[in-house]
Amino acid sequence: MGDDVKKIKIAINGGIGFGAKLKTKQLVAISKYMNEDEELELTTFQQLYIEIPEDQKEEIMEEFERVGLTCFPVGNFVKSLRTCNFCKGEEEEGMPVAKEINRRIAGKPVPFTLKVAYTGCPVGCGEPLVNDIGIMKMKDHYDLYVGGKAKGKDAEVGTLLQENLTPDELYDSIEKIISTYAEQGKKREQFYKFVKRRGKEELIK
Numbered sequence: 001m002g003d004d005v006k007k008i009k010i011a012i013n014g015g016i017g018f019g020a021k022l023k024t025k026q027l028v029a030i031s032k033y034m035n036e037d038e039e040l041e042l043t044t045f046q047q048l049y050i051e052i053p054e055d056q057k058e059e060i061m062e063e064f065e066r067v068g069l070t071c072f073p074v075g076n077f078v079k080s081l082r083t084c085n086f087c088k089g090e091e092e093e094g095m096p097v098a099k100e101i102n103r104r105i106a107g108k109p110v111p112f113t114l115k116v117a118y119t120g121c122p123v124g125c126g127e128p129l130v131n132d133i134g135i136m137k138m139k140d141h142y143d144l145y146v147g148g149k150a151k152g153k154d155a156e157v158g159t160l161l162q163e164n165l166t167p168d169e170l171y172d173s174i175e176k177i178i179s180t181y182a183e184q185g186k187k188r189e190q191f192y193k194f195v196k197r198r199g200k201e202e203l204i205k
Contacts, residue, residue, distance in 0.1 A: 016102050
């Protein structure tokens with residue numbers, strides 16, 4: 001691929017499943033659009049960053065999706081859902097709920113990159129308490145945390161915003177929170193700062 005081709009960066013992953021995994025056919029599809037000396041960046045949020053020709057964006061993304069890869073925009077958007085490894089089975093660990101959350105929120109524009117994490121039990125392998133929005137499955141219901149911060153000397157766990165939510169209540173709350181942040185957050189205002197500025201009680205309203 002020539003150096004003079006204009007490229008754009010997109011994020012890809014294998015979707016929500018039992019761990020962050022890729023199949024051989026997915027790796028083959030990815031390698032078609034990389035030169036021998038190019039590197040594939042793996043992010044902490046279970047995504048791969050790849051640069052593709054801008055004028056072929058749609059057809060390449062369609063090819064990726066045909067082999068089971070999911071594509072996302074890079075920048076100030078809601079990231080795809082970070083998950084645990086669903087160690088005890090799809091229904092027990094709430095994988096259908098995780099898939100539905102991801103379908104509803106991934107790729108939505110926001111003032112600053114927003115990270116949402118999910119874990120299927122209190123062990124917390126998906127690290128929900130140190131991400132912008134965190135979901136923890138507690139038996140048959142869900143607890144919702146906001147305002148976690150994973151990096152820096154001022155790192156802190158998120159605040160429990162709501163607990164014992166049903167899946168539908170959870171979807172509604174997450175979508176409303178993200179919508180509020182998108183509408184009322186300041187330009188490049190990080191989500192944990194937005195939460196502190198607005199306050200827990202205001203967000204619950």
